[in-house]
Amino acid sequence: MASERQLSYAEALREAFVIALSRDPRVFLIGEGVPDPKGIFATTSGLAEQFGAQRVRDMPLSENGMTGICIGAALAGMRPVLMHQRLDFALLSLDQIINHAAKWRYMFAGRAHVPLVIRLIIGRGWGQGPQHAQALVALFAQIPGLKVVTPATPYDARALMLAAIADADPTIYIEHRWLHNIRDTVPEAVAIEPLQGGRVARQGQDITVVTYSYMLLEVHAAAAALAVAGVAVEVIDLRVIRPLDVALIVASVTKCGHLLVVDTGHGDFGVAAEVIAAVTIAAFTALQSAPARLGLPPHPCPTAPALSRDYYPDAAAVVTAIAQQLVLPQAVQQQALSLLQRGDHPHDTPYRGFNGPF
Amino acid sequence: MASERQLSYAEALREAFVIALSRDPRVFLIGEGVPDPKGIFATTSGLAEQFGAQRVRDMPLSENGMTGICIGAALAGMRPVLMHQRLDFALLSLDQIINHAAKWRYMFAGRAHVPLVIRLIIGRGWGQGPQHAQALVALFAQIPGLKVVTPATPYDARALMLAAIADADPTIYIEHRWLHNIRDTVPEAVAIEPLQGGRVARQGQDITVVTYSYMLLEVHAAAAALAVAGVAVEVIDLRVIRPLDVALIVASVTKCGHLLVVDTGHGDFGVAAEVIAAVTIAAFTALQSAPARLGLPPHPCPTAPALSRDYYPDAAAVVTAIAQQLVLPQAVQQQALSLLQRGDHPHDTPYRGFNGPF
Amino acid sequence: MLLQQYRSLYRIRRVEEVIAAHYREQQMRCPVHLSIGQEAVAVGVCTQLHREDALFSGHRAHAHYLAKGGDLQALFAELYGKATGCCSGRGGSMHLIDLAVGFWGATPIVAGTVPLAVGVALAWQLQGRSGVSAVFIGDGAMEEGVVHESLNYAAQQQLAVLFICENNGYAVYTRLAGRQPPRQIHALAAAHGLTVAVADGNDVELVSQHSAAAVAAMRQGGGPQFLELTTHRWLEHCGPDDDDHLGYRQPGELAAWRERCPLALAAERLQVRDAVSEATLVQLRQQVEDEIAAALEAAQNAPEPDGCERLEHLYGE
């Protein structure tokens, strides 16, 4: 059956590019290394050969300038997809992103607009360290005029890229390096969906766990383990961080009465803060316990394996946080934790133990 | 009496520069227009004449480069104070701020550090518009390794600048253009305080209102009006946004049971979100009602007076929000609102009706 | 040709003088950066651009907008914050647009629109469309890294971008020598691989000639071009007033530049060289005055935008 087709996240993303380049002559891809032998972790491999060097473009090391150039191209009717191999490099271009791309439509009252996709990859592991592993999603999500998407599944990798390219406004597409190898069902049939909305990724009624991007994997693993131990976790994958789908979370919290937010970025001043604030304001009486959050600690990522080992929260940390919040019996928590053994898989390379369904 | 001396915010800030330049030969000021005839809204006027052009410096229009240059100078033992006339211009330098200044000490395990102050001014009014009025405080506050201060009073303008200069780490000092003319008591005696902590700016027991920077003025006006109507508002001025003084807020909320956060920036994904999240997590059971927030709406600032009129929340909006949250009788709300008439003072120039005490 | 250019020079001068005069009434509630003294750059360049060519600018954009054919009433209305403004009141003086005449946008983050102009040229190259994309910058903008990134890419891709550097010797109160080493701005662009020229920016005919050559080269695929045009701003950096008393200019500098008024230069040539009669000039000026008076009145009487409109146009659809 066609709908049973399995793709990796990277393959699904590459397929999105093939579809967009085939369908829409306005689309071009651009970024350092896009047409090179590594093809941005194989997500753009072969595309230059198929669609030509004009539409699948390399670029100089000029992040801010090239962002402005893509804005200009978008104003002139193109649909550029600009890529950076690390989110950290896009920090050189925040002037053009925040001052220009995000504001052009608004400040000219709709006379012009910027259909631009900026694709950023959050690095992790193998010594990415302080300047190659920043997960600053809220940095972009706080800017009015931008849309921010964080696909966590192969299906969404394709769907949200196509939605972002079809969208008339600047979209920051943030993916996580550790998602690239994840495989899941991606039907061949393509429907272009609007760029909005979260998704209940797993149904439950004991607690709502809101997450996005890579941490969906760890949350899924934690939820699966807790299910065996008799705790039904409802998992919400935000998918789109701006505009934030508060109604979906509120509906879930109204059912479950408990909220944990698991952030792929820092725990403070980030996405988790906004989710907790928005939900608490909107559904205060539905909350039966204090909401909680789990995220990266408030310091940069150190490089040495011994130092980064505890930097990233994992499924076990999610289980522990849930157990604490729901005041689960020790035995239940232990049972769930015992199901999460990663064996001796190194902590700084992607864990391939969980592969969906998402 | 010396302690009764009144200074404007701008004068107090200028005094901080005089003190720092006099006491510490490592200090220099740098920025576009620092030594020019306007002296950054008169906050640096005459300093070049007094301390020389080497220590009170102009600079080229190169925000990112000059930030890196100041980082280098700080590494080499200087204490630069870099200024931008609008926060918006600093968006060109986020690479150097986030990737370098914020991380240098951490990534080199304390072998070197960056005692740098970056002073940013939030513009407002008289057509500042989309690119000259951004109040992106959380953009900086979410970055580990930075400290972020937002003085709201003449006393703090001086105290926090001196604390920032004395501090061994990079500090973002964010002031609001509409604070410059505010006058209050600033004693001649100077004690250099550590860079931390919020402040109970007004005591009360009915509701905790947390705010910072310019909105402290509007909150003070609202609280004064409500006091007449019999509602005792406790006002917390955050002063320092990173590290955030959660304990102070929690103590107040524990007393009052209600929390409103009034943000000088956007209401969503900002400082208010973090305050509400942190307080709800830490003091859930103390909350007797849903926390609330008030901030700029989620779009850029339009320029025309007719469009910007309702963009900025004011004391009346604060009164309304508090009335809603405490379910105040209509008459109480009306009485408080009636005390807040601004007359026909234009909405897009600073309101001088409130001058402290803070 | 020169007569048309003189008309444009005079019109821009008078529009800015009218803005300056009315600014004090505090009804134009936004910062204004006037180009008085620099008009020949705008006019000389724009007479060589087609309506379909793209133009971008920065904070000091009134002259560029008008020279490219931007709607005068929409300019005044924008300054007055009216619904009929060229940005519907969203922008004020520092944000101008008139797509109908190829004025793609002016915004006040220094150098911010420079890469956008390059991007338009890239799009047109990809689309196989001819046309020139042009951007005005000041001497100060040359200090922004993004300008160098833009020059590099335009040269590497051989894009049809015209960079015009209006070198008025100052950024706000700071002299060029306080910001850049003693070397030529156009030489820097040449080192990036662009074809460059430098000329007296107060002589509209000279500006025209250099612009014509640059634009012609680009229309034949000649790659990006850079013009440095030297000139001087007569009034304060921002606002309607004379500020020579502040003493930041060299002594006598402003007076010398006023001697070299671009309007006077053009008028003299018209009369002496081209034997245009005083009566012709008087009539031309009167037409301009009438147009300005009508546009100003229309803008003043135009409605303010509805406050609720501020919620619109954040995103499309």
Added chain:
Amino acid sequence: MLLQQYRSLYRIRRVEEVIAAHYREQQMRCPVHLSIGQEAVAVGVCTQLHREDALFSGHRAHAHYLAKGGDLQALFAELYGKATGCCSGRGGSMHLIDLAVGFWGATPIVAGTVPLAVGVALAWQLQGRSGVSAVFIGDGAMEEGVVHESLNYAAQQQLAVLFICENNGYAVYTRLAGRQPPRQIHALAAAHGLTVAVADGNDVELVSQHSAAAVAAMRQGGGPQFLELTTHRWLEHCGPDDDDHLGYRQPGELAAWRERCPLALAAERLQVRDAVSEATLVQLRQQVEDEIAAALEAAQNAPEPDGCERLEHLYGE
């Protein structure tokens, strides 16, 4: 002198080969950018710097760190993520520091350290301190705006900064011509007002001579200097392997550069011109091997940092 330089060349080459050999054991868990083939640039420049002079670098920094005198064991240990690493394990290969020898820091945001080097020179100027501040960049870094901002300021302020552009013709897999127009990199620096030179970066004596001249000029207040040194990277951009099979280089390009090995060039001169005996070289090499083996072993046996240390050093005090 050349013998000392040869020793340094050989030492750097062997350190990197040892890294490459052990990298496959997956105990150095961080990206590595090796300088094999480019050693003469590091050695030629650094022999002209004093210990008190400041040096900054970027992602490809091992050679610069070693040439400046950086501690070898601390380098290995950093790659192994050990507590004795030069950043105590915080950084890995892309973050190096050794303040005791004036190596102020290498970090991998391309061009990120360039303004920092200028800032050190500014501080020293303000402090009335002499000394040169130097920074290594690649050809790719020239495309970053911040480099131009840094060149402009260094020239305008006449700061004692030495910019060394190690032009290896590639940024990752992308040839220079795919990123920059056909013009000389050093000419761009000259246009910014710097004194510039260009030389064969594989000839350590030539590099030395040019560096000596540049540094001498700076020590006499001669303002900033820029050296473009042409060379070639032999291995892959990032990682320990040869990658010529990928075909991104010009055919024969790598082979031609290997012919011009900086070590072989220097060794030949030592033997033919300076009549240094083979025995001397053998002994020198053995000393280096012994040092490397000891440092490697020390690093391998060094303790890992305590996991709790990650919480320290975010802020001072």
